[in-house]
Amino acid sequence: MIGRIVRSVDFERVLRCPPRARSAHFALHHLAGVPTPPAKPLRKRENEQLSTGEARTDVLPVDDSAIQAEDPGSRVWLGMVIPKRHARRSVTRSLLKRQIRAAIGRSESSLSGGLWVVRLRSPFDRAAFPAAASTALGELAGEELAKLIQRAA
Incomplete structure (x- = not known):
């Protein structure tokens, strides 16, 4: 995940x-580690019991043991920087973000944590x-990102 x-x-x-790798349009940066924790801890509810009715007993608790067993340092965390000065239209920025997520998702196993x-x-x-979200632009960006990630891995 x-x-x-x-x-x-x-x-x-x-x-x-x-940058770990560069292409004509993109740069890929990497830092080994995990994101910083939030400055303020999440506030707990003062009263854990809601007054809207009886508690459901048919709901099973979620087993988070698989998630907790995962080493946080081996996980891949993704961030994207798509400035407006390089992609003026929001449709283009959204297309590029989708292409980036897809490219990282396809090669997640080859990337270091x-x-x-x-x-x-x-x-x-x-x-x-000329079209803000043309298929040609999506394909070109996808190919360039795949090569970029392959070089970085």
């Missing part, structure tokens, strides 16, 4: 590292791809 990098401090940590950030470093030519 691929985790998400959500805290800006984690993005900053990873982007301080030199830690924090991975894919950064769009130059724009795609709008004259060559």
Whole structure:
């Protein structure tokens, strides 16, 4: 399972590292480790029992033993940086994010554990791809990302 990098401090940590691989449009950064914990712990509810009715007894508890047994250092955490200056249209940014998630998902087993950030470093030519989310743009980005990840792994 691929985790998400959500805290800006984690993005900053990873982007301080030199890129592990570069392509014409993307850079792939890696940092061995895990995301930083939140600054404030989650607040517990003061009253654990709800007053809306009786507790259900037919619901079985979820077994988290497989998740807890996993070494957090071997897990892949993914972050994406797609700046507006390189992809003006939100449709294009969404397409690129989907392509990045798919490419990382296909090669998750070959990647070492830690924090991975894919950064769009130059724009795609709008004259060559006039449609914001064309299949040609998606295929080109997917192929480029596959080669990038293969070089990094």
